[in-house]
Amino acid sequence: MNSDKPLHILKADHFDRPFLEYICKLTDHIRRLDKTKDGLMYLRGLLAHRRAMLYFTQPSTRTFLSFQSACQILGIATSEIRDSSTSSERKGESAEDSLRTFSSYVDLIIMRTPIPGFCDKIAASLDETPRPVPIINAGSGPDQHPTQAVLDIYTLMRSFRTSGGIDGKTFMMVGDLKRGRTIRSLSLLLSYFDDVKIIFSSPPLYRIDAALKDKLHRGKLKFVETADFEEVLPTADAIYMTRVQDEYDTVKGESAAIDSSKYHLNYEHLSLLKKDCVIMHPLPRRGELDQKIDSDPRAKYWRQERNGMWTRAALITKVLGVDEHILLPEL
Amino acid sequence: MNSDKPLHILKADHFDRPFLEYICKLTDHIRRLDKTKDGLMYLRGLLAHRRAMLYFTQPSTRTFLSFQSACQILGIATSEIRDSSTSSERKGESAEDSLRTFSSYVDLIIMRTPIPGFCDKIAASLDETPRPVPIINAGSGPDQHPTQAVLDIYTLMRSFRTSGGIDGKTFMMVGDLKRGRTIRSLSLLLSYFDDVKIIFSSPPLYRIDAALKDKLHRGKLKFVETADFEEVLPTADAIYMTRVQDEYDTVKGESAAIDSSKYHLNYEHLSLLKKDCVIMHPLPRRGELDQKIDSDPRAKYWRQERNGMWTRAALITKVLGVDEHILLPEL
Amino acid sequence: MNSDKPLHILKADHFDRPFLEYICKLTDHIRRLDKTKDGLMYLRGLLAHRRAMLYFTQPSTRTFLSFQSACQILGIATSEIRDSSTSSERKGESAEDSLRTFSSYVDLIIMRTPIPGFCDKIAASLDETPRPVPIINAGSGPDQHPTQAVLDIYTLMRSFRTSGGIDGKTFMMVGDLKRGRTIRSLSLLLSYFDDVKIIFSSPPLYRIDAALKDKLHRGKLKFVETADFEEVLPTADAIYMTRVQDEYDTVKGESAAIDSSKYHLNYEHLSLLKKDCVIMHPLPRRGELDQKIDSDPRAKYWRQERNGMWTRAALITKVLGVDEHILLPEL
Numbered sequence: 001m002n003s004d005k006p007l008h009i010l011k012a013d014h015f016d017r018p019f020l021e022y023i024c025k026l027t028d029h030i031r032r033l034d035k036t037k038d039g040l041m042y043l044r045g046l047l048a049h050r051r052a053m054l055y056f057t058q059p060s061t062r063t064f065l066s067f068q069s070a071c072q073i074l075g076i077a078t079s080e081i082r083d084s085s086t087s088s089e090r091k092g093e094s095a096e097d098s099l100r101t102f103s104s105y106v107d108l109i110i111m112r113t114p115i116p117g118f119c120d121k122i123a124a125s126l127d128e129t130p131r132p133v134p135i136i137n138a139g140s141g142p143d144q145h146p147t148q149a150v151l152d153i154y155t156l157m158r159s160f161r162t163s164g165g166i167d168g169k170t171f172m173m174v175g176d177l178k179r180g181r182t183i184r185s186l187s188l189l190l191s192y193f194d195d196v197k198i199i200f201s202s203p204p205l206y207r208i209d210a211a212l213k214d215k216l217h218r219g220k221l222k223f224v225e226t227a228d229f230e231e232v233l234p235t236a237d238a239i240y241m242t243r244v245q246d247e248y249d250t251v252k253g254e255s256a257a258i259d260s261s262k263y264h265l266n267y268e269h270l271s272l273l274k275k276d277c278v279i280m281h282p283l284p285r286r287g288e289l290d291q292k293i294d295s296d297p298r299a300k301y302w303r304q305e306r307n308g309m310w311t312r313a314a315l316i317t318k319v320l321g322v323d324e325h326i327l328l329p330e331l
Numbered sequence: 332m333n334s335d336k337p338l339h340i341l342k343a344d345h346f347d348r349p350f351l352e353y354i355c356k357l358t359d360h361i362r363r364l365d366k367t368k369d370g371l372m373y374l375r376g377l378l379a380h381r382r383a384m385l386y387f388t389q390p391s392t393r394t395f396l397s398f399q400s401a402c403q404i405l406g407i408a409t410s411e412i413r414d415s416s417t418s419s420e421r422k423g424e425s426a427e428d429s430l431r432t433f434s435s436y437v438d439l440i441i442m443r444t445p446i447p448g449f450c451d452k453i454a455a456s457l458d459e460t461p462r463p464v465p466i467i468n469a470g471s472g473p474d475q476h477p478t479q480a481v482l483d484i485y486t487l488m489r490s491f492r493t494s495g496g497i498d499g500k501t502f503m504m505v506g507d508l509k510r511g512r513t514i515r516s517l518s519l520l521l522s523y524f525d526d527v528k529i530i531f532s533s534p535p536l537y538r539i540d541a542a543l544k545d546k547l548h549r550g551k552l553k554f555v556e557t558a559d560f561e562e563v564l565p566t567a568d569a570i571y572m573t574r575v576q577d578e579y580d581t582v583k584g585e586s587a588a589i590d591s592s593k594y595h596l597n598y599e600h601l602s603l604l605k606k607d608c609v610i611m612h613p614l615p616r617r618g619e620l621d622q623k624i625d626s627d628p629r630a631k632y633w634r635q636e637r638n639g640m641w642t643r644a645a646l647i648t649k650v651l652g653v654d655e656h657i658l659l660p661e662l
Numbered sequence: 663m664n665s666d667k668p669l670h671i672l673k674a675d676h677f678d679r680p681f682l683e684y685i686c687k688l689t690d691h692i693r694r695l696d697k698t699k700d701g702l703m704y705l706r707g708l709l710a711h712r713r714a715m716l717y718f719t720q721p722s723t724r725t726f727l728s729f730q731s732a733c734q735i736l737g738i739a740t741s742e743i744r745d746s747s748t749s750s751e752r753k754g755e756s757a758e759d760s761l762r763t764f765s766s767y768v769d770l771i772i773m774r775t776p777i778p779g780f781c782d783k784i785a786a787s788l789d790e791t792p793r794p795v796p797i798i799n800a801g802s803g804p805d806q807h808p809t810q811a812v813l814d815i816y817t818l819m820r821s822f823r824t825s826g827g828i829d830g831k832t833f834m835m836v837g838d839l840k841r842g843r844t845i846r847s848l849s850l851l852l853s854y855f856d857d858v859k860i861i862f863s864s865p866p867l868y869r870i871d872a873a874l875k876d877k878l879h880r881g882k883l884k885f886v887e888t889a890d891f892e893e894v895l896p897t898a899d900a901i902y903m904t905r906v907q908d909e910y911d912t913v914k915g916e917s918a919a920i921d922s923s924k925y926h927l928n929y930e931h932l933s934l935l936k937k938d939c940v941i942m943h944p945l946p947r948r949g950e951l952d953q954k955i956d957s958d959p960r961a962k963y964w965r966q967e968r969n970g971m972w973t974r975a976a977l978i979t980k981v982l983g984v985d986e987h988i989l990l991p992e993l
């Protein structure tokens with residue numbers, strides 16, 4: 001019905017290298033504007049006439065706050081749905097009707113749901129109406145989390161700025177690689193770069209799944225799977241630590257039965273790492289990443305956290321069509 | 332104590348035709364301003380120095396978001412109470428004290444409560460204090476929902492803009508007419524117009540109540556009650572569909588025992604309708620209104636939904652005394 | 663790690679008289695700006711580039727709204743945590759990590775928690791990071807509530823403006839003096855003033871605790887403890903009524919077993935009071951303060967409530983370093 005469909009952000013697979021580099025460039029500009037009150041007020045005026053809904057029916061304090069702050073930086077007024085059973089749904093309304101209702105009040109919907117494919121379905125349904133709005137997927141169950149992948153790429157690009165960028169680097173990904181969607185999305189995006197190597201280090205039962213392995217085999221990226229950890233640390237240009245995702249256990253105690261303790265990065269390991277090695281973690285962490293590492297200059301996970309806010313702001317400017325105002329030379 | 336009492340919006344019965352027409356005119360102007368960033372930024376500056384509380388102790392996602400968006404359009408900062416048992420009330424505070432406390436932080440309170448008459452009581456209580464604030468009733472149990480009635484009138488006025496307005500039209504109201512406060516308020520407001528006829532179409536057990544019938548008998552409006560549905564469709568200039576309000580069942584299964592299936596508007600019925608017939612529904616809907624009708628140009632319920640946001644914004648400008656700034660000719 | 667540590671507001675004990683007088687002066691200026699739209703818009707622009715988090719894991723509708731409104735007055739965008747078990751904490755994250763995450767999105771954290779000392783611990787922990795943000799304690803269990811003490815002092819200063827200020831006055835504090843942190847903080851701050859006398863009037867079991875008594879003995883303030891109530895009323899320049907804090911009962915029915923009814927201020931008592939006596943209460947109230955007193959000009963508790971919003975705004979301008987913009991002569 002509508003020929004002028006909005007740009008949705010639904011899957012990491014939709015990105016390509018030029019898009020990622022453009023978002024990273026936007027992010028750099030936003031961070032520069034963030035340095036002064038004038039710059040911040042300019043940002044806050046950019047989308048002060050727009051409204052966004054944060055539809056978060058899967059709990060996520062961290063991602064919620066990151067997106068809300070991104071909206072606030074750009075002056076966007078936000079409303080929110082946090083409860084999966086809103087009163088309308090209790091009154092027998094279909095999900096499509098609910099989301100169309102919400103869309104009628106706002107200019108953008110940022111969605112986090114436990115249901116794989118739900119964002120895509122709603123985006124397609126709204127695209128058939130006279131007033132579609134863009135959808136940003138903020139995490140869809142174990143499925144996709146495309147904005148996490150963008151912030152990871154941005155953090156890597158920044159960290160390797162003076163050492164030739166992402167091309168040619170060796171990445172080590174550690175932990176629960178089977179159920180970590182972060183690992184999946186980031187690995188796919190890394191395959192857009194040249195001469196990249198990934199070392200997947202995990203207990204045998206937490207190896208990457210067949211679907212990802214298949215996709216990676218079709219790309220140009222080289223990867224190995226190993227049960228080693230300490231032995232591999234000295235070869236990595238970046239180490240991406242992850243948490244055991246026991247909230248996705250299908251059998252009670254499934255995760256507890258697997259010994260992951262060998263795959264913990266401790267303070268004692270720091271001496272084994274390259275002197276410019278980049279240490280990342282999507283957070284929250286448990287024991288797999290020693291708090292004593294926080295003050296080491298190679299620890300980038302707290303910047304990575306804050307980069308999430310900036311890259312999401314950059315994506316929103318793109319989706320709402322004001323990205324070019326960020327790049328204006330006179331700023 | 333205070334001679335300069337604020338304007339409250341408490342009951343649909345308080346409106347008259349000039350007031351309704353004025354709010355509709357304001358709404359048209361607001362929608363015109365909505366077409367450009369300059370217009371939207373002008374709106375957002377109008378009440379950027381004001382604060383409103385959304386006191387919603389009866390759940391209502393839809394009405395809540397509609398009002399919150401209306402506030403955001405006008406730049407009003409909002410706070411909210413969503414839980415009927417706030418911590419102060421748990422500490423033994425009276426409702427009057429709680430509301431007076433909330434009023435001390437804001438310039439406007441928008442209230443939705445399950446208790447008939449509660450808004451009126453609080454408005455009267457605040458009017459006795461040195462700093463009363465206006466109250467807008469956003470739905471008080473099965474009692475009143477005056478802003479819903481205004482948005483319905485606006486939608487009808489817009490839809491009949493080129494066909495002589497509301498005067499002289501025939502309205503069909505369908506469904507659970509006994510418990511639908513929407514029906515009650517709209518019927519009363521329609522009685523301010525000339526030569527209006529209403530056909531109430533429902534199962535015998537869902538007929539309008541004696542109180543409404545009595546009020547309508549005293550007005551100039553003509554109405555009939557019928558158990559027919561399909562037979563009447565071709566005579567209607569507007570059809571107002573409603574949902575069975577089973578949340579107000581006093582006996583378990585009360586609604587389920589009544590067969591309403593004959594009063595569903597299906598895609599097959601479209602050929603029976605006048606070519607400019609206006610189809611409305613306050614939403615959320617269930618089976619009584621076929622989703623396949625959505626793409627028919629006569630379906631106005633999604634616009635009606637969005638009109639709610641605009642008419643509420645118009646009412647707020649009136650209540651907070653900036654309505655004349657909306658009408659300025661130079662805009 | 664960071665030499666430029668932010669100003670935190672953690673304990674009433676940290677204030678001194680010049681600081682209190684400065685905050686009161688700021689508050690006066692803010693209230694003057696509040697009188698016009700231009701003034702309000704000036705305020706709203708002051709910190710429109712800043713973001714604050716309201717971290718309220720102990721329920722408190724009143725204090726929450728007061729702080730949120732203070733932020734809105736200054737244009738600060740807010741986010742909130744209301745639930746003690748956020749999703750990250752459920753995923754095993756430490757409190758320090760959670761708060762550091764939240765701090766990475768905002769410029770200020772306003773904290774209310776049930777845990778004594780928690781604010782101090784988090785402030786110290788953030789001070790060790792490269793990007794510390796100021797913390798304001800909005801109540802830490804039975805422990806501290808420093809901003810309540812500031813608003814009480816402001817209300818007293820305003821009320822005694824034409825009668826020589828706080829110096830030389832006699833204060834009567836009534837009710838549950840054992841568990842009321844309000845009483846504790848205010849008493850300590852009053853000890854900074856000259857020739858002040860406090861009469862603590864309560865049932866024997868609700869007397870002030872040994873720690874407070876000890877601190878007061880070391881100061882220059884004179885105080886007496888009494889079980890009298892009516893007999894003392896005529897001597898007071900200000901009466902500070904408080905509620906029985908039965909939420910801190912350690913044994914079920916502990917409070918109910920103590921007869922406090924003698925310590926209720928009733929309408930009939932008004933004739934006993936000095937003609938300019940200041941009646942205060944931190945609210946919410948129950949039976950200890952008669953609603954019929956509300957319309958007496960000596961009742962200052964509703965102003966006290968609203969003063970909370972203004973003094974909190976003043977404290978925030980100080981903490982975020984824009985206090986001097988409030989005092990600019992040209993306004």
